[in-house]
Amino acid sequence: MTSNDISESTQRLREKIRVFQAAERNSRREDDTDSMRLGLGEISQLIEELENLTEKDVTGLASRIKRKKHASYDDMFRLSHAFLQSVENIATFVKIPGALNVIVKELTGSDAKSQVIACETLCNLSLGDSVPCEKIATAAGSYLITHLDSSELRLKRTSLWVLTNILATDGKGISTLLSQEIASKLVHLYLECKYPELEDDILLAIDILLEKDANVIDANDQSKLYDSLRTKQPHKGLHLNVLFMILFRANSVSLETENFERTSELVEIAINTLNAAEHLNSQDNILKVLYSIRILGNLFAKCPDCFVAVEKLCPSLSSLVNKVLSWNNKTINKELLWLVKNTISCQTALNRPGNVLKELQVSRLTIF
Amino acid sequence: MAGSLSAFLTEVDLLDLLNDIPGGCKTADDPFFSEGNKLLKPFVKQGVISFGDEEELHKKNYVLCNVPGCNKEFHSVYEYESHYNSLHRYLCHQCKKCLPTPHFLDLHILEQHDSYFSVLAQHKPMFACFLEECKQMSATPEERKDHCIRIHKFPSNFRFETSPAVLSKGKKERKDSQQSDVAMEETSKSEVASKVPKNFSFGHQKQKVFDSKSYARILARKHKKETEMECENVSALEDSKTVEDLMESLPS
């Protein structure tokens, strides 16, 4: 293929995607940046007559960029697409020695647009298994982490996406990134973030790290993150999820040393979230309800005093519990009954009169 | 449903039920939560596609970068902004070198343009790690490079330390940005000088000027960060001493 052929067929590829994206823009994402996120293979399902880029194309492109010691926008755009299309294309590319280095060179070059496109190419390459992820971490991890501090938002955000994909992939890639202080960098990035649209992406990466091993985030950073989440009034399931992970894991922020005011803030967050919840029809709602229950249940067990805050905020806890029970989700109802059990212990500890059980409406049909 | 009375569990039934549920505080990895965790969709890796600049490309008007010595042309304000943010945002005003992040600019100013730094560096390790989060100080740039490769698994040819200065004046941007090799090479001093426009005094950027205010500001910023970390009180103390030492040794 000559360079002109490539250019023309890239034009056609872009045109198709643009038409497709115009239709999708409203449904898939709200902001008007000219990029969208897709899982591996999703692109072929979405755009039927999309040109199929094969392993042969990948090999051709790889030798082309190696020969020129440079990858043009077109080259990277096509590679990017080939990676989105199949895991075989990804595997083929990482097997070719030196090809990845050309992309990394563009990532650190003096052309801003090249930097972003190279970063997007790496993002799609990171859709592969542990092998490509380890290679990206080794060859580009230090640059990607540096770009997290870039003032160019697209470069900053795309670098974050690549790093998140690597963190979500088992293998040596994670330990390479950890040795480059990614844990601490992510926390600082979140605390100092000036872009609201980036906050959740950062938190997602932190959540993935916490799930893998909470201990990689040092206690000091965890405590700062906890303060920030608590005072910002978390309004999304992901926020509550991370808050819970920080509070109730080994090496976590110690609740015993927490004062009444701060635990009351947590109670308020959980009660308000449950009060506002109306159904379980989305992942975010499920996260919100589940983690509000878990946070409250654990708070009641660890610091019964905080029940005073519940009494202030929510005179009838049982009607709140009944609302959630009425959604008839067996799994959630089981955790809800655990919360009820801890509530009773709390009331007993505080010598509160009344019996929450009398008011509960637990359907026979929805008990596990 | 027939009869609301039979639909709900009685208090006695409930008590039985609660007896089977383990109470108390539970950590995230407690088996009790494993069923609930299945309600949560696992994270799925996502790639990215972008588009959109095509329309911009066909427009005839250009935006010219007016950073001295650059003069690069752009098809859109967006492209220009992106270029500016990536390449000129953290510009050293003395030698016109562009650094990728505030941390690299701090290091550059200290290490390249500060005569007091080199004096101090003879007595104590002064070369801060390329990673802002790491508090390691090395005695020499070589030692730091070694530290980064060994501890942080940096590639042995890590390139940001020799980040590009502005592009050379004569070089017109080629359509495919084929000049990006420039980034890999340290721009020579004479090249930098040739890029300085007439309204700049020649040789100015070569002078080693000790700007006490900016030095103090940089150190203070580092100091503040470390104090916030609350983990390395000793080194923070040392640094604040350094600021005092410096202030004392400054010509008034």
Ligand SMILES: [Zn+2]
């Ligand atoms: Zn410029």
Ligand SMILES: [Zn+2]
């Ligand atoms: Zn300089």
Ligand SMILES: [Zn+2]
């Ligand atoms: Zn270090």
